[in-house]
Amino acid sequence: MKCIIIEDQPPAQRILKKYIEDIGSLELKATFSDAIQAIDYLKLELIDLIFLDIHLPKMSGMDLLKTSANLPPVILTTAFTDYALESYEFNVVDYLLKPFSFQRFVKAVSKVSLPDLAGQKTTVPPKQTLSTREIFIKSGYEHIKVAVDDIIYIKSDADYTELFTPGRKLLSSEPLRNWLNTLDGNQFVRVHKSYIVNSAKITKVAGNQLYLGDALVIPLGRAFRDEFSNKFLS
Missing domain, CATH: 2.40.50.1020 (LytTr DNA-binding domain)
Structure with missing residues (x-):
């Protein structure tokens, strides 16, 4: 699952990078300190998941949600509880309140499901017998x-x-x-x-x-x- 980070604080960036690295199914493609840079990137690259801070320079995370159509799934990462209710109007996957644990991060990521390819439902591989x-x-x-x-x-x-x-x-x-x-x-x-x-x-x-x-x-x-x-x- 290809993901990006939009976060202006280096300590928070480091924590997210470490958590992403520890999950084998996540691949960090880029990190941005402001949303405008990320918008330009998203016009060129296909991304499966965004980790988005709310308080950002130039454009806030909430403004990004309000003004950008067809965003990939978003997990909000913030130190503020004020926007929790409003954020779910934009179908965010989860709202992680800083500081959050690795276990809480894993729980949020596990909620992400990618759109079915070509309109077909994804088939979960059946459990195999040990003889295989x-x-x-x-x-x-x-x-x-x-x-x-x-x-x-x-x-x-x-x-x-x-x-x-x-x-x-x-x-x-x-x-x-x-x-x-x-x-x-x-x-x-x-x-x-x-x-x-x-x-x-x-x-x-x-x-x-x-x-x-x-x-x-x-x-x-x-x-x-x-x-x-x-x-x-x-």
């Missing part, structure tokens, strides 16, 4: 195919989960229990209240720590130690 050795992971509005054996571990973080593969992290709104039901229990095992690991990636067990490779260490929770030991160490 591939699954679709819903990250944002996308369904990304991932080889099961490439999943190293899965971490629960508040309202979402992070799936780690070599060189890539995917963010999913599915809870940890979903992956316990989806993945092969003989290969993927819960070792902590916040972690599921691919047992094929474990290289060493030392006390209450699991090593996945030489440097990556995952805690082995006390509540899960006996079941893990009986299954893999006996």
Whole structure:
């Protein structure tokens, strides 16, 4: 999903850039300090999502919404609550009140759905059986195919989960229990209240720590130690 930032404050720009980088389905194409520059850009480029501040130089975010037709979906990012009700008259996706957490940011992005291509409804890939050795992971509005054996571990973080593969992290709104039901229990095992690991990636067990490779260490929770030991160490 191609996105742009319209925000005049560098600290707020940095936070948005970091959050966007942490979501695999978002691609930041440009950042603008004022809305007029962004309007010129939008005349030339196709964008899927705008992160828009309200208090901007030259033209406010609300003025942009009022005067520009056919804007891509907009998520407002502001420190002011005054415009919340008015903004929804322009069908904004969400209204993020600064400072907002990464979890709140993820929730807002998950509301974005792109227009159906050629008037056709988007078909969500069906859940596949594990025999295919591939699954679709819903990250944002996308369904990304991932080889099961490439999943190293899965971490629960508040309202979402992070799936780690070599060189890539995917963010999913599915809870940890979903992956316990989806993945092969003989290969993927819960070792902590916040972690599921691919047992094929474990290289060493030392006390209450699991090593996945030489440097990556995952805690082995006390509540899960006996079941893990009986299954893999006996």
